[in-house]
Structure formats: C-alpha cells, structure tokens
Amino acid sequence: MNTTTSKKTKAALVTEKLNQLVGKENVFSVLEDRICYSYDGSKQKYVPDVVVRPRSTHHVSAILQLAHENEIPVYPRGAGSGLTGGAVPVKGGIVLDFTPMNHIVEIRPEDLTATVEPGVVTQTLQSEVAKYKLFYPPDPASAPFSTIGGNVAECSGGITGLKYGVTRDYVLSLQVVLADGSVIHTGRKTLKSVTGYDLTRLFVGSEGTLGVFTQITVKLLPLPEKIETLLVFFATTQDAIQSANQIILNNLLPRALEFIDKSSITCIQGYKQEIQIPDEVDALLLIDIDGRETSVKAEASLVKEIVRKNNAIRVTSAENAQERDALWEVRRAISPALYNIAPYKINEDICVPRSRILEILERIDGIHKRYPSLKVASFGHIGDGNIHVNVMYDKGDQQKALAERMIEEILSNTVEVGGTISGEHGIGNVKSAFLPLEIPPRELEIMKNIKHLLDPKGILNPGKIFLE
Numbered sequence: 001m002n003t004t005t006s007k008k009t010k011a012a013l014v015t016e017k018l019n020q021l022v023g024k025e026n027v028f029s030v031l032e033d034r035i036c037y038s039y040d041g042s043k044q045k046y047v048p049d050v051v052v053r054p055r056s057t058h059h060v061s062a063i064l065q066l067a068h069e070n071e072i073p074v075y076p077r078g079a080g081s082g083l084t085g086g087a088v089p090v091k092g093g094i095v096l097d098f099t100p101m102n103h104i105v106e107i108r109p110e111d112l113t114a115t116v117e118p119g120v121v122t123q124t125l126q127s128e129v130a131k132y133k134l135f136y137p138p139d140p141a142s143a144p145f146s147t148i149g150g151n152v153a154e155c156s157g158g159i160t161g162l163k164y165g166v167t168r169d170y171v172l173s174l175q176v177v178l179a180d181g182s183v184i185h186t187g188r189k190t191l192k193s194v195t196g197y198d199l200t201r202l203f204v205g206s207e208g209t210l211g212v213f214t215q216i217t218v219k220l221l222p223l224p225e226k227i228e229t230l231l232v233f234f235a236t237t238q239d240a241i242q243s244a245n246q247i248i249l250n251n252l253l254p255r256a257l258e259f260i261d262k263s264s265i266t267c268i269q270g271y272k273q274e275i276q277i278p279d280e281v282d283a284l285l286l287i288d289i290d291g292r293e294t295s296v297k298a299e300a301s302l303v304k305e306i307v308r309k310n311n312a313i314r315v316t317s318a319e320n321a322q323e324r325d326a327l328w329e330v331r332r333a334i335s336p337a338l339y340n341i342a343p344y345k346i347n348e349d350i351c352v353p354r355s356r357i358l359e360i361l362e363r364i365d366g367i368h369k370r371y372p373s374l375k376v377a378s379f380g381h382i383g384d385g386n387i388h389v390n391v392m393y394d395k396g397d398q399q400k401a402l403a404e405r406m407i408e409e410i411l412s413n414t415v416e417v418g419g420t421i422s423g424e425h426g427i428g429n430v431k432s433a434f435l436p437l438e439i440p441p442r443e444l445e446i447m448k449n450i451k452h453l454l455d456p457k458g459i460l461n462p463g464k465i466f467l468e
C-alpha cells in the first residue's frame with residue numbers, strides 16, 4: 001500500500017469513528033465545509049482534515065481519546081476571531097468547533113458567579129447577566145462575536161482593563177479535558193480559594209495548547225449605575241499622556257482611558273461625515289467614568305479640571321447612551337479607516353508600564369524615520385499601557401518584509417522598556433518567532449516542560465506559541 005492510500009484510509013477510519021462517537025451530523029469532512037474552518041482573524045489558511053462540533057464534555061473527551069491514541073492534531077476553535085492564528089489548523093487534523101456548546105449553565109446572583117459553556121458569545125453573557133443588574137467586565141472589541149472559551153484561552157482584555165482587569169481576573173473555575181481525554185476541574189466556584197497550585201491561572205491564556213475548556217465559571221460584579229464619556233482634544237501627544245498620568249496620580253480610576261494619535265485622527269477625518277476634528281488636534285483621550293450617579297458626576301468634573309490644567313483644547317462630554325455611542329464611534333472608526341492610508345496592516349498589541357508610554361511612542365517615531373515608505377498609527381488602552389501599534393504598508397514582498405523588520409524593532413524596544421510583546425492577542429503561530437525576545441531560555445524551558453507534562457504527544461494545538 002502506498003503512503004497516500006494509507007493516509008486516506010486512516011482519515012476515513014478516523015472520520016467513521018468520529019461519526020460513531022458524536023453523530024454524523026456533527027462531523028464535517030467535505031472540502032467546502034473544511035475550508036470554512038481553515039482561517040481566523042490572522043488571515044492564514046490551513047485546511048483541517050475534519051471538523052467536529054461537540055455538544056458535550058463527554059463528546060470532547062471521546063474525541064480527544066481517539067486523537068490521542070492515533071496522534072492526531074486537535075485545534076480547539078471558538079469564533080475564529082483570534083489575531084495571531086490560535087485556531088488555524090497548521091498541521092491539519094481535527095478542528096473542534098465549540099460554537100454549538102453555547103449554553104449559559106447558571107447565573108447565581110447571590111454568589112456573584114455565572115457558569116457557561118465555552119461557545120457562549122461574550123456579549124451574550126454580558127447582556128444576560130445585566131438582566132440581574134450584574135456585570136461581566138472583560139470586554140474585547142470582539143465581544144459581539146468572540147466566545148468565552150476563546151477569551152479564556154487568549155486571556156483577552158479590552159477597554160475596561162485599567163479599572164476591571166482582564167479575563168484572567170474573572171475566571172474562578174474550569175472544567176478541562178486534557179489531551180488524553182481525561183476530565184479535570186480546576187479552582188472552585190468560590191470567590192476565594194488557595195488550595196494547592198493555581199491550575200486555573202495556568203490554563204487561562206494557554207491558547208488551546210494545554211487543555212480544552214468545556215465549562216467555565218466566572219466572577220461577576222454589580223452593574224455600574226451610570227457611565228459618563230469624555231472626548232478630550234489636545235494639541236500635543238505629551239499633553240494627552242501627561243493628562244492620563246495625572247488622572248491616575250489623582251487617585252481616579254476611569255472605566256476606560258483610551259489614547260488616539262495624530263495618524264489615527266488623520267485617517268478618521270475624512271472617513272465619516274459626522275467625525276470632525278480640528279486640524280490643530282494631535283492627540284485625543286476618550287474617557288469613560290462609571291459608578292454611582294453622584295460619584296460619576298464628581299469624578300468627571302475632577303477629570304475635566306485635570307485635562308484643562310494640561311492644556312486640553314476642548315472637552316466634549318456625553319451622559320446618555322446615544323451621545324456616548326457617537327463619541328465612541330471616533331474610536332471604532334479607526335481600525336477600518338486605517339485602510340485609507342495603505343492596503344495592508346500589521347496590528348501589534350504591545351503593553352508597557354504606563355510610565356514608559358511616552359518613551360515607547362518616541363522610540364516608535366524614531367524607528368519609523370528609518371522606514372519612511374511605511375505608515376504607523378498608534379491608539380489604544382493608554383490606561384493599562386496597552387497600545388495598538390499599526391504598521392501600514394503597500395502591496396509587494398519588499399514592503400511586507402520592511403513592515404516585518406520594523407515590527408521586530410518595535411517589539412525589541414518594547415521589551416527593553418520593560419513591556420510585553422502581547423498584552424491581548426497572544427502568540428499563536430504569528431508571533432512565536434518573537435517569544436525569545438521576551439522570555440529567557442530557562443523560563444521557556446519550564447513552559448515547554450509544562451506543555452510536555454500535560455500533552456506528551458503534542459496533539460493539542462501543535463505549531464502554536466513555541467517555535468518547533
């Protein structure tokens with residue numbers, strides 16, 4: 001028998017076995033279906049051999065047992081919105097699509113917890129708990145379509161990171177299926193637990209490489225009564241950053257503290273009629289303040305005082321949902337508008353200590369001078385030091401190579417100022433070459449040993465995080 005025939009036979013046998021384990025209706029092996037699962041937000045394309053849509057922990061356990069016995073790669077997948085290739089099946093094998101496991105198991109207002117299946121869309125959880133006046137704060141911009149399973153695997157964050165933290169800060173307990181199909185439970189459904197090692201934290205952010213989540217219990221908070229939004233115009237970046245620092249130094253903790261640079265402003269200028277920003281404006285801060293009605297009023301006036309002392313040109317405030325939405329449209333317009341200046345972009349998500357933000361932006365300006373044919377636009381969560389640096393380039397291999405070289409310099413500089421190469425999007429396969437810039441050899445070895453301990457055959461999301 002030649003190798004191609006034997007491979008085909010093995011694939012057919014595995015598909016047949018999968019049909020028996022989870023039902024034919026949950027197994028997809030025709031090419032058209034498989035292509036739908038070949039990419040994610042990183043725009044790479046690797047077609048899996050088969051796609052399985054499990055409906056229960058029992059299904060997931062059986063699939064992993066089969067994959068383990070046959071050494072078949074398994075790629076867990078939520079909505080496929082990841083930006084670093086976490087869900088792309090770089091070695092073929094099985095894609096495990098968690099979107100059908102989308103039940104909210106329970107919401108317990110008295111315990112301030114919710115237990116969900118991994119395929120629940122983040123915004124669905126947020127709106128369901130809001131019915132009980134409860135709040136699930138982690139809010140990636142992808143919340144309307146990304147899943148809680150994906151968020152936990154990437155430890156996603158968003159605009160509320162400064163005040164409320166990221167996904168990691170809300171995960172209390174996980175049901176995890178390990179590479180060999182065994183099922184474990186980490187943590188407790190209690191708000192405190194220090195019994196043994198914190199395995200929950202180990203799995204959060206593990207990008208589908210250590211285990212597969214089938215149930216997730218998260219912590220909830222009371223829903224803030226009111227939110228006020230301020231859009232502040234500055235003539236210089238320094239004034240905007242100085243204002244952000246002064247806000248924090250004055251013991252104020254906004255729900256969101258977003259920075260938008262001159263290049264981003266230029267992009268959105270002509271993008272939407274309703275967004276008009278005077279030419280002399282070089283930087284914007286977009287600030288959300290939340291809490292009880294009276295405290296929001298008091299904090300908002302303190303923030304206004306601080307930004308004015310730091311040379312704000314104009315402050316626009318919005319208290320109702322419609323007005324707030326109009327101000328946030330400025331921020332939302334940036335990503336699509338960036339394509340006005342060049343057809344391709346690499347979006348980095350570096351994070352530095354807030355005290356080093358001005359320094360990293362100045363360093364990026366300096367690097368940019370050596371790559372004049374590229375465009376750079378930076379914006380993001382200045383409150384928690386997480387800046388989205390977008391390097392924009394034109395068509396052609398040469399331009400792409402220049403952009404990649406520039407990115408490497410930006411990442412090295414980020415590490416030099418005490419920052420991290422990924423505050424939000426994870427490593428996947430897109431950034432694995434850069435991992436050693438930040439993680440020293442001994443720490444890398446420990447990480448690989450953990451991976452080997454939990455997945456000795458390397459079947460869970462192979463080709464991710466580490467260079468092989």
Ligand SMILES: Cc1cc2nc3c(=O)[nH]c(=O)nc-3n(C[C@H](O)[C@H](O)[C@H](O)COP(=O)(O)OP(=O)(O)OC[C@H]3O[C@@H](n4cnc5c(N)ncnc54)[C@H](O)[C@@H]3O)c2cc1C
Nearest residue numbers: 078079080081082086140141142147149150153157208213
């Ligand atoms: C427009 C846009 C805006 C975005 N904004 C943000 C943002 O503000 N902040 C941010 O952090 N990210 C952001 N992202 C990135 C992305 O949405 C997040 O990483 C998100 O958490 C991915 O969720 P997903 O359900 O799409 O997961 P997928 O992309 O399908 O998978 C992501 C990773 O999770 C693993 N995984 C999925 N389900 C499971 C499971 N049940 N068990 C184990 N592993 C699993 C996958 O193997 C993969 O490694 C954005 C993406 C887009 C396209």
